[in-house]
Amino acid sequence: MKAELRELETATAIGHRMQHPGRVRPMELGDIPAVSSLFSKIFRKRDIEPSGDLRQYLEAVFFGSPLYSPEHGSIVYDDGTIASAILALPMEFSIHGRHTVGKLLCAFMSDGKAGAVGAACLARTMRSARQDMCFSDNSSPVSADHWVAGGGVVLPIQSLEWQRSFRPATSSAIRASRQFPALGSKLVLGVLGAFDRVLRWRRPSVKPTPASGCMTKVIGAGEFLGCARPMMERFSVRPVWSTEEFDWLVAIAGKNQGLGEVHFRQVTADGRAIGVFLFLGRANRTATVLNVLCQPGREFEVTAEMFACLDREGYAQATGAAQPFLMNAISRQRWLTFRHRGYFCMVTRHGDLKDAALRNDLYIGGLASESWSRLLTDF
Structure with a gap:
């Protein structure tokens, strides 16, 4: 039967x-x-x-x-x-x-x-002959092989994530809490915070050095967008960021309360803007930097001031996706590490786009990624 x-x-x-x-x-x-x-x-x-x-x-x-x-x-x-x-x-x-x-x-x-x-x-x-532009910033090794077989490219630098610790003991506990949630409790982090205060006093290199003559100020989404658009023009491939799309992306990223609230900051020197950055932040925990932009040649000042600002605001650590134009400046930081976060892959039927990608003449940034998605952390 x-x-x-x-x-x-x-x-x-x-x-x-x-x-x-x-x-x-x-x-x-x-x-x-x-x-x-x-x-x-x-x-x-x-x-x-x-x-x-x-x-x-x-x-x-x-x-x-x-x-x-x-x-x-x-x-x-x-x-x-x-x-x-x-x-x-x-x-x-x-x-x-x-x-x-x-x-x-x-x-x-x-x-x-x-x-x-x-x-x-x-x-x-998804093969390149059929697509204007498809990309992913979090592909597995097997998926990356399929992208290449379909005519795509893998961008190694954009496949990396940097992490800068400001309070190393607390930062280590936050990372470990992914496997051992108890380590992320307020009690444990409070005890480790006391240890970090001693460590920061004995090891001054833990504290990032601010850029001389630079200041950081809080700005809104509109002012960020007004500064960011001209700063992206150095790249042949870049987000358009219409006001409607940008506002929607910021709103949908803000739904990930596990990463915290959306924050916009502007870096100034001699009274004028030289850079901006956008991040999601949880108080006393992690600042997830989505986008960093600056005027050409001001990369060292903007990144140094960004890290100093996040340290002053009390975050235990900051993370963000690597960008080729910032690698030299980011790499000068002490207490900073890189890790492979997933392959950044792209397919396109347009030769000029593929060429720009291989020459790192493109800017994608964290808003145009899965960095903010609840699908990575929730449900």
Whole structure:
């Protein structure tokens, strides 16, 4: 009886697939329950009903952008069920003066044999011959190999994350709390804070040295944007950051309360702006720096003043994605380390964009990345 039942189930499944030939199509709002379940199963190893919070977040992020359209959004493989999907977020870039909507790929999901065919079909759509600009800043080694096989490139510097400790004992406990949550309690961090005060007194090099003649001041989103746009013009490839898109990105990044509030700062010298930076910060814990920009030649002053500012504001540590134009200045810091955070990969059918990427003549930055996404830390 059981064998007959299995044969009947197999025949039914085959018949169902014949009635519903598989195809790659844009993700729709009605797919969110299935995609949420797929995300939970693949990335959280939980084959349970996903939370309403996850569904709402997926809708807000992947359908809420002012740039959203079906052709620039996420895609799924539909054969009657959804067992494979790619989550993608549209972002507008200037490429040698022309405006292009690129895609930040945030998650590639496939469930076992049922999703294998779909995953292959989805991967083929990501080949360079078919894409204006697709990129990811958090790819695994296997995924990076697929990107290269599809005609893409891997950018090694942008694949790194820097971390600067201001209060080393507290910073170490915060990092370890990912595996041992008790180490992140207020009690433990309070005790370690006392140890850090002694360490900072005995080892002055722990404290970053501010840039001579520079000051940092708090600014709003509008003033940040007004300073940042001309500072990005040195790059052939850069975000457009229309006011509407920028405000939406800042708002959606601010939903990650685990990383803290959104902050904007301006670095000045002789009364005029020479740099700006944007970060998410949790008091007494971590400042996650998303974007740092400056006038050409002011990299050392701006980064030195940025670290000094974050130290003065009481953060235990600061982290951010490496950028080629800042590497020399960032690397001069004491108590700073680099780690591989995931491969930064890109595919494009445009030769001038690929050439600019290989020459590091592009600026992406943390707002155009997964750094702020709750999909990396929550649910």
